[in-house]
Amino acid sequence: MHNLLRAYRGLFRANVAIAFTYRAQAVIWMLSFVFPLVMLAVWLAVVDQAGPVGGYNRGDFISYYLVGAVLYRFVLMGLTYHWDHEIRTGELSVRLLKPLDPFHYYLSEQLGWKVLDLLILVPLALVAALLIPGVHYALSPARLLAFVFSVVLGMTINVCISSAFGMIAFWTTQSRNLFELWSGIGQFLSGFIAPLPLFPLFMQRVAAVLPFRNSVGLPVDILMGRVGWAATGQGLLVGALWALGACMIYRVLWRLGLRRYEAVGA
Amino acid sequence: MAISVQQLTKSYRVHHKEAGLRSSLRNLFARRYELVEAVKQVSFEVAQGEIVGFLGPNGAGKTTTLKCLAGLLHPNAGSAEVLGFTPHNRERAFLKQITLVMGQRNQLLWDLPAMETFLVNQAIYGVPEREFRATLQELVALLGLEPLLTKQVRKLSLGERMKCELAASLLHRPRVLFLDEPTLGLDVTAQAAIRDFLRAYNQQYAVTVLLTSHYMADVTALAKRVLVIDHGELKYDGDLHALVEQTAPYKLLRLTLQQPVDSADLTRLGEIESLNGLEVTLRVPRDATKLVMAQVLASLPVEDVMIEEPPIEQIIRDVFQHGASYA
Amino acid sequence: MHAYLRLLTIFYRNAIINELEYRLNLWSRLLLSLFWLGWSAVGVSVFYVHVDRIAGWSYYELLVVLGMFVITNGFRQLVLEPNLSQMTEYVRMGTLDYILTKPVNSQFMVSLRNLNIFSLNEPLLGAGLIGYSLWHLRHLPSPAAFALFGLLTIAALLVLYSLNLLLQTLTFWLVNLENADALVGSVVEAGRLPVAFYGGWVRWALTAFIPVAFVTTFPAEALLGRLDGRIAVVAVVLAALLLLAATTFWNVALRSYTSASS
Numbered sequence: 001m002h003n004l005l006r007a008y009r010g011l012f013r014a015n016v017a018i019a020f021t022y023r024a025q026a027v028i029w030m031l032s033f034v035f036p037l038v039m040l041a042v043w044l045a046v047v048d049q050a051g052p053v054g055g056y057n058r059g060d061f062i063s064y065y066l067v068g069a070v071l072y073r074f075v076l077m078g079l080t081y082h083w084d085h086e087i088r089t090g091e092l093s094v095r096l097l098k099p100l101d102p103f104h105y106y107l108s109e110q111l112g113w114k115v116l117d118l119l120i121l122v123p124l125a126l127v128a129a130l131l132i133p134g135v136h137y138a139l140s141p142a143r144l145l146a147f148v149f150s151v152v153l154g155m156t157i158n159v160c161i162s163s164a165f166g167m168i169a170f171w172t173t174q175s176r177n178l179f180e181l182w183s184g185i186g187q188f189l190s191g192f193i194a195p196l197p198l199f200p201l202f203m204q205r206v207a208a209v210l211p212f213r214n215s216v217g218l219p220v221d222i223l224m225g226r227v228g229w230a231a232t233g234q235g236l237l238v239g240a241l242w243a244l245g246a247c248m249i250y251r252v253l254w255r256l257g258l259r260r261y262e263a264v265g266a
Numbered sequence: 267m268a269i270s271v272q273q274l275t276k277s278y279r280v281h282h283k284e285a286g287l288r289s290s291l292r293n294l295f296a297r298r299y300e301l302v303e304a305v306k307q308v309s310f311e312v313a314q315g316e317i318v319g320f321l322g323p324n325g326a327g328k329t330t331t332l333k334c335l336a337g338l339l340h341p342n343a344g345s346a347e348v349l350g351f352t353p354h355n356r357e358r359a360f361l362k363q364i365t366l367v368m369g370q371r372n373q374l375l376w377d378l379p380a381m382e383t384f385l386v387n388q389a390i391y392g393v394p395e396r397e398f399r400a401t402l403q404e405l406v407a408l409l410g411l412e413p414l415l416t417k418q419v420r421k422l423s424l425g426e427r428m429k430c431e432l433a434a435s436l437l438h439r440p441r442v443l444f445l446d447e448p449t450l451g452l453d454v455t456a457q458a459a460i461r462d463f464l465r466a467y468n469q470q471y472a473v474t475v476l477l478t479s480h481y482m483a484d485v486t487a488l489a490k491r492v493l494v495i496d497h498g499e500l501k502y503d504g505d506l507h508a509l510v511e512q513t514a515p516y517k518l519l520r521l522t523l524q525q526p527v528d529s530a531d532l533t534r535l536g537e538i539e540s541l542n543g544l545e546v547t548l549r550v551p552r553d554a555t556k557l558v559m560a561q562v563l564a565s566l567p568v569e570d571v572m573i574e575e576p577p578i579e580q581i582i583r584d585v586f587q588h589g590a591s592y593a
Numbered sequence: 594m595h596a597y598l599r600l601l602t603i604f605y606r607n608a609i610i611n612e613l614e615y616r617l618n619l620w621s622r623l624l625l626s627l628f629w630l631g632w633s634a635v636g637v638s639v640f641y642v643h644v645d646r647i648a649g650w651s652y653y654e655l656l657v658v659l660g661m662f663v664i665t666n667g668f669r670q671l672v673l674e675p676n677l678s679q680m681t682e683y684v685r686m687g688t689l690d691y692i693l694t695k696p697v698n699s700q701f702m703v704s705l706r707n708l709n710i711f712s713l714n715e716p717l718l719g720a721g722l723i724g725y726s727l728w729h730l731r732h733l734p735s736p737a738a739f740a741l742f743g744l745l746t747i748a749a750l751l752v753l754y755s756l757n758l759l760l761q762t763l764t765f766w767l768v769n770l771e772n773a774d775a776l777v778g779s780v781v782e783a784g785r786l787p788v789a790f791y792g793g794w795v796r797w798a799l800t801a802f803i804p805v806a807f808v809t810t811f812p813a814e815a816l817l818g819r820l821d822g823r824i825a826v827v828a829v830v831l832a833a834l835l836l837l838a839a840t841t842f843w844n845v846a847l848r849s850y851t852s853a854s855s
Binding site for chain 3: 333336338339340354356358359361362364366368370371372373375377378382385386389390391392
């Protein structure tokens, strides 16, 4: 465990440094928030025209998308792409000779970017929250704690699931495409596109039992005080079960895939 | 003259980046730049049909000079002329007569057989079909490409890839070849094959070749004339063998002894370069070689004696390390 | 001109041979394109669960704009992404050096050298969506409207290309700009919807500053027969000016590249 932490510190430093070197890229990448803003703009037009929609007024929408857009970027994990690339090109072989599970290289790279996220996006979001009229959150120590917990849970789920999708690369070339499909569905059912309560009822029911909601919808709702404690607990439990399940699937596929990889001698 | 370079000077800015998070953060706001003079007032001329090798350590300015001549870099001062053109204007007529091969760079289409790249280059250079077929046939024969043509480039070995790279670069029959480390990373046989090809090609078509290489063997095998560049300055321009004579005023005497001798007896004759049982190598002054040779035969129990030029790698290394004087 | 056409034929023949190696991918990309098309159409329908019209646009009128978005975005993936977006890579890998030593216009080479034929289906799907929406609206555009639409679509593509070239040319100074196409992509995202949906300064910015309105809204309006003719003139002039600006900038940058790089 101690060694792992030390390895992370090294990898982390390098990756944060890499992320910072690409400063121009970082600026541009920050601008890639347009989609949620587009959705927000339309909701505002709708509210101006027809009044509050499904219990969301102007301030509610802004509060929702402000946190939701940042969260989605932050919680999203693209480990599938690392796995897929390294398995298909055979670069995984080199990793396998190192004393550290390749997983950690990819994760630390992703986390390096998340540090950049935190340092740049959170201050921006805070300033926006303070300056824009009508933005409001139900802040209490307990809620903040639940919020942080649900965000970490969301990240864990995404780490495991994106890795599990990466494992598919051992068998077919379609792992990226499958993950894209999964992410696309997730953008609906996570609440990234719009607050889940504004979707038809059956979609809300489906979303409640799938892992996506932990990425955006649940944490934002916790922060905005839109869910009670019972519903919060239920949501976190569903998330925890998914995290566990996804992690197990990933590890099992890893063992099977590795055996195959070594047999083929790629 | 195929190439004429006068007082060529090229400098550029590089930015510094230290390790660590703090400097990364600092870099985010302010970058420190430094002006590097890559090439300083270099002048030389190359005749059509000549092969000239660039020698110099990494970062000496070899590649920069080559890029200036290929038209990829504007010189800051001085002038360069290649085939009567100013390279950095990159006129079509100029580009059609030159070619650039970079050992560590790749221009072949990765996922397709090399033949597809050849066809692309045919179109790019506007080579008429019949001429293209003829040239291709020759290159295929010279380089032994026949079995490679239909294989995907990414499945070729490094050496095979470089052969295809050369063929792709020569299809338009350029008159001037700029070769930047063409044998980089290749194994000894592949290096030799590339070398043999270049020599044969040069003899057959009298093309002008400018070559940089880490491998001294490339330069010694191909170029009679070398340009030594160090820290951006032209230190030597002339015959390779003359360079050896000037900078290494000694020869090597390799002795095989019948029985061990006292090393004091050896030091009297010359500086001991190596002593390995009965095998001895002595450094002796160039003009005293014959004299020492006679002494050796008279005073030592020798089985065999050979006089050798010191290996050129070593000479060059000496030159760069000790800043030996160039005449 | 003829020589360049010949070059394109050879380039794209290669692109096709190249991609046919991955037939499975061709099919799965087609399926994914269909998926994203549905995704977009369903995504914007969430508004219409709550209202019938937004800023004067009904759902199916909106889908015409969306179809235009899919077409232009498809063009971006088809032509811009495999070429201009590779600029950083070109600079880093020395490919640009090779391109510059070739006796062919360098802007042509960096703009049209490759083709991502996987994305060939996107513009077709976009056109399909437009057709479907028009059928739903029981609206058959006049020949004049079709001609205007064609003209504005060409202008739209030129605008997109020029913006991309301007941005990618910055690579010469800012070494790591791999996500520049993500920037263009995300700005174009705003074109999923008619500019009328956006309030105040955003609408103004999307029309005048980042001409997203010219990329999707105006061509769609031309097809729906509600476009002011004067805007068409502005669109053509804008496209021409941007193209000129981008080409000039490219040439300036090239001069700087050859005088600055190592």
